[in-house]
Amino acid sequence: MKKRVVPGHVLATEIPDVVIQRLPLYQRTLSLMSKEGVEVVSSFRLGELLGSTPAQIRKDLSYFGRFGKQGTGYDVSYLADRVKQILGLEKEWPMALVGVGRLGQAIARYPGFAAAGFRIVALFDTDPEKVGKRVEGIAIQSVEEMPQALKAEDIQIAILAVPADRAQPVTDLLLEGGVKAILNYAPISLLRVPPDIVVRSIDPVLVLQSMTFYLNSY
Amino acid sequence: MKKRVVPGHVLATEIPDVVIQRLPLYQRTLSLMSKEGVEVVSSFRLGELLGSTPAQIRKDLSYFGRFGKQGTGYDVSYLADRVKQILGLEKEWPMALVGVGRLGQAIARYPGFAAAGFRIVALFDTDPEKVGKRVEGIAIQSVEEMPQALKAEDIQIAILAVPADRAQPVTDLLLEGGVKAILNYAPISLLRVPPDIVVRSIDPVLVLQSMTFYLNSY
DNA sequence: CACTGTGAATTGGTTCACAGCC
DNA sequence: GGCTGTGAACCAATTCACAGTG
Numbered sequence: 001m002k003k004r005v006v007p008g009h010v011l012a013t014e015i016p017d018v019v020i021q022r023l024p025l026y027q028r029t030l031s032l033m034s035k036e037g038v039e040v041v042s043s044f045r046l047g048e049l050l051g052s053t054p055a056q057i058r059k060d061l062s063y064f065g066r067f068g069k070q071g072t073g074y075d076v077s078y079l080a081d082r083v084k085q086i087l088g089l090e091k092e093w094p095m096a097l098v099g100v101g102r103l104g105q106a107i108a109r110y111p112g113f114a115a116a117g118f119r120i121v122a123l124f125d126t127d128p129e130k131v132g133k134r135v136e137g138i139a140i141q142s143v144e145e146m147p148q149a150l151k152a153e154d155i156q157i158a159i160l161a162v163p164a165d166r167a168q169p170v171t172d173l174l175l176e177g178g179v180k181a182i183l184n185y186a187p188i189s190l191l192r193v194p195p196d197i198v199v200r201s202i203d204p205v206l207v208l209q210s211m212t213f214y215l216n217s218y
Numbered sequence: 219m220k221k222r223v224v225p226g227h228v229l230a231t232e233i234p235d236v237v238i239q240r241l242p243l244y245q246r247t248l249s250l251m252s253k254e255g256v257e258v259v260s261s262f263r264l265g266e267l268l269g270s271t272p273a274q275i276r277k278d279l280s281y282f283g284r285f286g287k288q289g290t291g292y293d294v295s296y297l298a299d300r301v302k303q304i305l306g307l308e309k310e311w312p313m314a315l316v317g318v319g320r321l322g323q324a325i326a327r328y329p330g331f332a333a334a335g336f337r338i339v340a341l342f343d344t345d346p347e348k349v350g351k352r353v354e355g356i357a358i359q360s361v362e363e364m365p366q367a368l369k370a371e372d373i374q375i376a377i378l379a380v381p382a383d384r385a386q387p388v389t390d391l392l393l394e395g396g397v398k399a400i401l402n403y404a405p406i407s408l409l410r411v412p413p414d415i416v417v418r419s420i421d422p423v424l425v426l427q428s429m430t431f432y433l434n435s436y
Numbered sequence: 437c438a439c440t441g442t443g444a445a446t447t448g449g450t451t452c453a454c455a456g457c458c
Numbered sequence: 459g460g461c462t463g464t465g466a467a468c469c470a471a472t473t474c475a476c477a478g479t480g
Contacts, residue, residue: 016471024427029407042439051408054440055473062441070479071439088430095426106324112405116423156433157426181429183422187330189247190269198432200425204401205334207418208375209242211399212306214416215374234449260461272462273451280463288457289461 015063022060023083025050030080042073089117096122096155096179098170099162100130100140103185107161108135118157122149126166143173150177160184167191233281240278241301243268248298260291312339314373314397316388317380318348318358321403325379326353336375340367344384361391368395378402385409 029049033041043054050057061067061079064086068074084090097108097120107113108120123140125131131142141149150158158179162170167186171193174182184191184201191199247267251259261272268275279285279297282304286292302308315326315338325331326338341358343349349360359367368376376397380388385404389411392400402409402419409417 018471020431021424021428023431024424025407027427028405028424044439049407053473055475056471058441059472066441068440070441071437072480073439086431087427088433089427093426093430102327103324106321109320112423113426116427118423118426157429180433183425183429187246189243189267198429200429202420202422202425204420205330205336206239206242206246207401207420208311208331208336209245209305209307209334210239211375211401211416211418212311213238213241213304215306215398236449262461271451273453274449276463277450284463286462288463289459290458291461 019060019063020087022052022056023087026057026060027080027083027087027089030076030083034077034080038076040073041076041079043068045073092117092119093157094119094121094153094155096120096124096146096150096153096158096174096177098124098143098146098158098160098174099166099186100125100135101161101163104161105135107159107185108138120159121153122155124149126162143170146173147177150174150179154178156180158182160186162186164188237278237281238305240270240274241305244275244278245298245301245305245307248294248301252295252298256294258291259294259297261286263291307335310335310337311375312337312371312373314338314340314342314364314368314376314392314395316342316361316364316376316378316392317384317404318343318353319379319381322379323353325377325403326356338377339371340373342367344380361388364391365395368392368397372396374398376400378404380404382406 026046029046030041043057046052046057047054058068065082067079067082095113095118097104100108100123104125108123113120120136120138123135123138124143124146125140126143128142130140133140155177156179158174158181160167160170160174160182164187167184167188168191171182171191175193175197180196181198182191182193182200184199185203187203187205193199244264247264248259261275264270264275265272276286283300285297285300313331313336315322318326318341322343326341331338338354338356341353341356342361342364343358344361346360348358351358373395374397376392376399378385378388378392378400382405385402385406386409389400389409393411393415398414399416400409400411400418402417403421405421405423411417
């Protein structure tokens with residue numbers, strides 16, 4: 001639960017995960033500013049836009065290098081590019097989606113992934129009824145074929161949208177296929193994976209359930 | 219960005235937000251165990267099931283009271299109930315959904331919310347084409363009517379599924395309508411709200427973009 | 437002179453370790 | 459004996475504050 005393994009081609013060890021999680025937010029705002037023609041930004045201004053502090057932003061960036069100019073700030077488009085590079089967002093990432101039920105179909109049809117360079121290139125489902133059908137032009141394959149298919153296409157990222165009780169066995173097959181990162185939508189407490197595999201879960205119900213604590217429920 | 223206000227009917231002040239965010243996970247596992255007939259659980263066992271440590275679980279629970287029995291552990295169904303109560307999950311929560319586009323419709327149709335006691339009772343959209351149409355039996359209302367409609371139904375929670383550039387103005391209207399908690403799906407960096415309003419964002423693209431850092435992108 | 441980059445100080449969260457109890 | 463509950467010790471993350479620089 002605690003330790004992750006970092007590839008670290010730029011001696012990336014020891015960078016806190018919270019920092020990594022903030023970078024995409026920085027990246028998005030920087031790209032937007034760049035598109036709007038803003039050329040320079042200070043950590044102070046960036047903090048305002050992101051709801052963060054100048055110190056936090058400077059410290060975060062300092063893990064990766066020295067990107068700013070004293071007295072001036074940061075070159076927006078340069079910094080946007082560097083952060084993109086740090087995150088590995090300069091290439092397109094092919095992804096697999098497992099579970100083509102209601103939720104899975106919504107995910108398959110969501111244009112936001114492709115817009116950010118994440119392309120769903122393979123669909124899998126257990127239901128024989130669904131296998132062979134197409135969604136967004138992609139044929140649904142059987143989960144049994146998954147390990148080979150994943151290897152063949154060299155897919156490292158998978159989105160999991162299966163029922164909770166199928167999540168672990170399907171995960172095992174994903175790992176067999178060489179997947180290294182899983183975005184999990186299944187409402188399961190714990191997905192068992194080796195320590196070098198990244199798992200992140202999205203569960204809106206859990207989020208709602210923590211928000212109600214702060215509401216007056218008298 | 220840092221401070222939140224806690225209602226605190228049980229002197230809830232000073233409870234870290236991370237703790238609150240873990241409680242729903244505990245609750246889910248406990249309810250499941252209870253349904254399976256498990257009567258007693260130790261912090262050690264619970265930690266195994268949740269991918270957490272015994273100390274973490276005991277410490278978390280100790281913020282709210284003493285629920286266990288030394289030498290034995292916790293009564294599963296009792297603890298499940300208590301955590302539910304702490305989180306305010308004993309009542310049904312009516313919710314509004316703003317933005318009935320592709321994503322919004324998927325959310326409206328997702329059965330998981332209602333199953334957890336979160337019922338979408340009002341839909342809003344700006345598009346005059348959509349106003350009046352029904353989704354899941356609920357008529358879509360105009361965003362202009364929102365503040366009054368929210369007050370009339372005493373809705374405290376809203377789900378935001380509008381385009382990024384509409385997020386802030388729509389949020390302002392939600393606040394005008396008395397909404398206290400917002401689950402935000404819009405890909406926006408910062409939603410400006412007063413400090414007593416809870417906002418949580420769900421953005422799968424950001425999650426993917428942070429995962430790629432850990433992949434070999436050579 | 438206005439900003440960055442960064443050690444040092446501080447704050448916040450987790451884990452330890454043990455006293456107390458069933 | 460086996461477990462909880464909890465201060466104390468530890469570790470991690472944020473913020474401070476200032477030296478260094480274009």
